[in-house]
Amino acid sequence: METLVIISHAPYCDWTGRESLDMAFSLAAFDQPVTLLFTGEGVNWLRKAQQADAVQQKSVEKNLSAAPIFGVSALMADHKACERYGLNKENMMPGVTVTALSADLIERYAHVVNLS
Amino acid sequence: MTTIHTLHIVNKRPDHPAFGACLSSITDQDGLLLTESGVLALADREAVLKGTIYALAPDLQARAITVDGLDVQTIDFDTMVALTTEATRVICW
């Protein structure tokens, strides 16, 4: 009965991604299994060494690093999107599984949430 | 600094329709200034940018986008203001 929360919006753009993260944290708070999947421009959340204070915001990278502590089961990123935005093992935050967004993947989850 | 005909300022993500509209109306004599989500275009392998390219430093830092090896000038807010006054015209996309 796991939920998949998809983040497809660029960081520091609007509040959509942060709302999705909040949803994942809330599910984890009630011990509901949840995985986060980053697709499209959303993979830019995962880039290492963000200095969000330069734009007077909190770092989404640092916020996201609390996910395992709060009980989010896994962080995943779509492989094509990572390729497109030049993300690899060296410049991506640790603990992310790169996978392919596919029907097979979606079928593994009871619920899929993508805020658009 | 050579005079820029038109300075195109884009704060939209690369997939936004305004980004495409901007690229189709830009010439080699123009300047392309990337701000906010617009700087993601510098990490985007599919983006084909034109003109003299500038990017706002705080927006690059926030997103940890590096411009090593790219033909891009990283600028601060003061330089951004100077660019807008020097350009013949400015379009915000």
Place this chain on the structure above:
Amino acid sequence: MTIPTRNNEGFLEDAWAWSPDVAREIAADDNIELTDNHWEIIEFLRKFYKQHEISPPSNRLFVKAVREAFDEEKGNSIYLMQLFPGTPAKTACRIAGLPRPTNCL
């Protein structure tokens, strides 16, 4: 001492105005006298905030984070409720000089 400006829920307006003395003053409002057990959690929360730029958003996540960092003994709601009465996440963050947890009523 003069207590720095705080909002209507008692949270500091300026995070940089925090000091251990300020923490004692804020705690006194809730009739809490800070012991080593309190300081252990306050220091943990401040470190957590530095690392993640977020206060644990709810009581449940506060408990989880403490359990992860310490053990079941400390990472349980009764222990934290005894130290920080009311809404533990909210009370503890207020004393630690952090922003209000987003999902605490």
